[in-house]
Amino acid sequence: MSAEAPVVHLVDDDPSVLRALRRLLAAAGHASETYRSAEEFLARPLPEAPGCVVVDLGLPGADGLELQDRLAGRGTAPPVIFLTGRGDLATGVRAMKGGAVDFLTKPVEPGALIGAIAVALARDADARRSRDAEADVARRLALLTPREREVLDLVVEGRLNKQIAAELGIAEKTIKVHRARVMRKLDARGLAELVRLMMGAG
Amino acid sequence: MSAEAPVVHLVDDDPSVLRALRRLLAAAGHASETYRSAEEFLARPLPEAPGCVVVDLGLPGADGLELQDRLAGRGTAPPVIFLTGRGDLATGVRAMKGGAVDFLTKPVEPGALIGAIAVALARDADARRSRDAEADVARRLALLTPREREVLDLVVEGRLNKQIAAELGIAEKTIKVHRARVMRKLDARGLAELVRLMMGAG
């Protein structure tokens, strides 16, 4: 397996809540890590392993919403599930607009939390797949010289070598050379594959 | 202009609310239609024109959430903005999970509503663009014979005519013929365009 097991990050200032959640998740087969505050969670660099965050809304210091904002500030943010004792409507709506997976009230029904976590992990897995694919393409694109990149873009747009040559003001032969190098560097074995590669990136 | 002006559909059982909202939207430059109940709105076939729905949560009969569900049941649903006098957290979260653009409490601040409507209309415009593009491709794909469709799929996967011929157990010449017909019917002027067309669809 190349994918590690997902980890659920639990953030709550109440140790007894953390213990209870941890037990609940363990029973459902989920690994978990616990944090006493948003700061503690944010302090360590985002873990490699897939996962999601379950955070109490009313944390002292940086609250749940702030944690969500800070995570969003980073390029890659794991899905967030909110727990709250007595959250108000506006806060819940704001959290959901911010991309939260769910916004649950304590005491939380185990089934609801487990369900939300399943959704969150699925969402994270999807996001990772997309990111990995894009990063892979980006890594290979970085190998191209500026000229090769120009040619690539025009090729993907469907231009003929002849047209690209005219557009760049150079000989068609030269386009063929650049084009061949692009195919090698991007490891594409045909125009179709090249186009699909570039569409998946952006 | 091929795109008509967007229309905001207002659903509320209180005529005075409808009048007030209508005035507010008119001042912001938005055309609107009013409905006294979810049933009345759902009765008429979804209008062609782009737009969004602003619905009161606590309607008699089918309430806002039910309206949202029924809209989602149709293939294409306009974005929904909820208004509510005293909605609870769970309801708001459920609405947002159901895809609502926003969930506002009455009395609503004009700025918040106008902002939400802007977001909703933008979302609708995006969705329409996607749908139109997909429908256009689907319409052209419908012109293909089963055999042409088989060839198309393999071509887009990057297979050579020779390989496709082997895979289908027929002569390469025949593949060329099918392929040419596919290009004509789909109005693609090159492999790159063909692949992009098919990726945009699914």
Added chain:
DNA sequence: TCAACCATTGGCCCCGAGGCCAACTGTGCG
């Protein structure tokens, strides 16, 4: 039964893509 449409194939020819070898130019780096 005839026309229309689909699937199939062959021959011929042209053009676009691409590999191989060779060569020249400019730029930056040790």
Added chain:
DNA sequence: CGCACAGTTGGCCTCGGGGCCAATGGTTGA
């Protein structure tokens, strides 16, 4: 200065894609 690398181009040859014309056989609806 001399090497390495990017960009450039030419010639030659092969192969894949695709247009044009012609033809056959099967299915189907008028």
